Amino acid sequence: MSKTLDQIVYPGSDQYAPEELTAPGTIPLELHGEPLIRAVDTAYILFQVPNLDRQQAFLQDFGLMTVESSDKTLYMRGYGRAPYIYEVCKGYTEKFLGVGFLVESEDALNSLANKLGETITNIEGPGGGKRLRLNDPDGFWVDLVVGREMVAPLDTRRDALPVNIPAKKTRINRGQRTALAPSAVERFGHYVLMVSDFERSWKWYRQHLGLLPTDVLCTGTGQPVLSFCRLDNGELPSDHHTLVLSGGPEAKYMHSAFETIDQDAIGQGQQFLKMKGWNHFWGLGRHILGSQIFDYWLDPHGFEVEHYADGDVFDNRHPTQYHLFDRGGLWAWGNDVPAAMKPKPTLKLIMMAMFGSRSQKKLLSGLGRAISYAPRPWLK
Numbered sequence: 001m002s003k004t005l006d007q008i009v010y011p012g013s014d015q016y017a018p019e020e021l022t023a024p025g026t027i028p029l030e031l032h033g034e035p036l037i038r039a040v041d042t043a044y045i046l047f048q049v050p051n052l053d054r055q056q057a058f059l060q061d062f063g064l065m066t067v068e069s070s071d072k073t074l075y076m077r078g079y080g081r082a083p084y085i086y087e088v089c090k091g092y093t094e095k096f097l098g099v100g101f102l103v104e105s106e107d108a109l110n111s112l113a114n115k116l117g118e119t120i121t122n123i124e125g126p127g128g129g130k131r132l133r134l135n136d137p138d139g140f141w142v143d144l145v146v147g148r149e150m151v152a153p154l155d156t157r158r159d160a161l162p163v164n165i166p167a168k169k170t171r172i173n174r175g176q177r178t179a180l181a182p183s184a185v186e187r188f189g190h191y192v193l194m195v196s197d198f199e200r201s202w203k204w205y206r207q208h209l210g211l212l213p214t215d216v217l218c219t220g221t222g223q224p225v226l227s228f229c230r231l232d233n234g235e236l237p238s239d240h241h242t243l244v245l246s247g248g249p250e251a252k253y254m255h256s257a258f259e260t261i262d263q264d265a266i267g268q269g270q271q272f273l274k275m276k277g278w279n280h281f282w283g284l285g286r287h288i289l290g291s292q293i294f295d296y297w298l299d300p301h302g303f304e305v306e307h308y309a310d311g312d313v314f315d316n317r318h319p320t321q322y323h324l325f326d327r328g329g330l331w332a333w334g335n336d337v338p339a340a341m342k343p344k345p346t347l348k349l350i351m352m353a354m355f356g357s358r359s360q361k362k363l364l365s366g367l368g369r370a371i372s373y374a375p376r377p378w379l380k
C-alpha cells in the first residue's frame with residue numbers, strides 16, 4: 001500500500017481525521033498493462049476563438065511570438081525549439097479543441113494507426129510533420145505527432161540570476177535588474193482537464209500516451225479523483241505533470257501552462273501584463289505538488305493560462321504517491337485561490353447530486369467533503 005507524502009503540511013492540514021489521512025492509496029490507480037504508444041513531449045495546444053487579433057495581442061504580451069497568421073488561423077511559438085506551440089483558429093464560439101504530443105517513433109505511430117484503423121495526415125502548420133488525430137472519451141482531440149522540423153531557439157536569458165544569500169554574496173557592486181517585458185515562454189508544459197468519468201479517461205490516456213501517475217488525489221474514503229500524470233521517458237526525467245485529469249460533473253478545459261525561466265521573469269511578466277490591462281487570475285505563488293512557481297491569467301476569451309518555473313521532474317522509477325484531495329494542498333505559499341476557482345452549487349451539480357448515477361453521487365459527495373474545508377484557517 002502506498003502512503004501519503006509527509007511533506008504535504010500546511011496550516012490547516014491537521015484538521016483531518018487519522019482515517020481520512022490514511023485512506024489515500026488504499027484504492028490504487030491501475031496501470032492497465034503496457035500502453036499502445038508512448039508520448040515523449042508536448043507539441044502544441046489547439047483552440048478556437050471568435051477574435052484572433054485580440055487573442056494574438058494577449059499571447060504576445062504573455063510571451064509567445066507569432067510564426068504565421070491569417071484571417072483563419074494563428075500559429076504562435078515559444079523561445080524554445082518547437083516550430084509552434086499554440087494554434088488557434090477562428091470560429092463563432094470560444095472552444096478548447098485539444099493537444100498534440102510528440103510520440104516515440106514513426107513506426108509506433110504507423111502500427112497504432114493500423115491497429116485502430118485510423119489515418120495519419122500531414123500537419124499543415126509550420127514545421128510540418130504527421131499526426132494521428134484521436135478523440136479522447138470526452139471528445140477532446142489528442143494528436144499523436146512525428147516528424148516535426150524543429151527550429152533554432154530564440155535569444156533570451158537562460159541562466160539563473162546571481163543570487164545573494166546571507167552566507168554567500170555572489171553579486172557584488174551591481175544590482176538585480178530584470179527587464180519589464182513579457183515573460184519569455186520556453187515551451188508548452190502541461191494542461192488540466194476536468195473529465196466526465198475519471199476512471200475511463202485515466203485508462204484511455206494511460207493506453208494512448210503511456211502516462212504515469214505521479215501524484216494521485218483521493219477522497220477521504222480512498223477513491224482516486226484526480227491524477228497528476230507525467231510522460232514516461234524512461235530514465236530521463238519528465239515534468240511532474242504534463243496532463244492533469246480531474247473527475248467532475250462535466251468535461252471541460254481547466255488551464256494550460258507555459259514554462260519560463262524563473263520567478264523574476266514571471267514577476268516582471270506579471271507587471272507587463274498588468275500594464276497592458278489583461279485580467280490577472282491567481283499568483284504569484286508556489287504549488288505543492290509539482291512545486292512550480294506559478295502565475296495565472298485569463299486570456300481575452302476567458303481561458304486560464306499559467307506561467308510557471310522551477311517545477312519538479314521525475315524519471316520512471318519514481319513511485320506514485322497518494323494524497324488527500326483538498327483545496328489547501330494546491331499551493332505552498334501565495335494568496336488563496338480566486339473565487340472563480342471555488343466550486344459553486346450550479347443547477348447542474350444540484351441535479352447530479354439528486355438524480356445522478358451512483359458513481360456520480362459518490363464522487364460529488366467525496367469531492368464536496370474534500371473542498372468544504374477552509375484551505376487555510378485564517379482564510380474565509
Ligand SMILES: [Fe+2]
Pocket residue numbers: 190192255256257306
Ligand atoms: Fe498548472
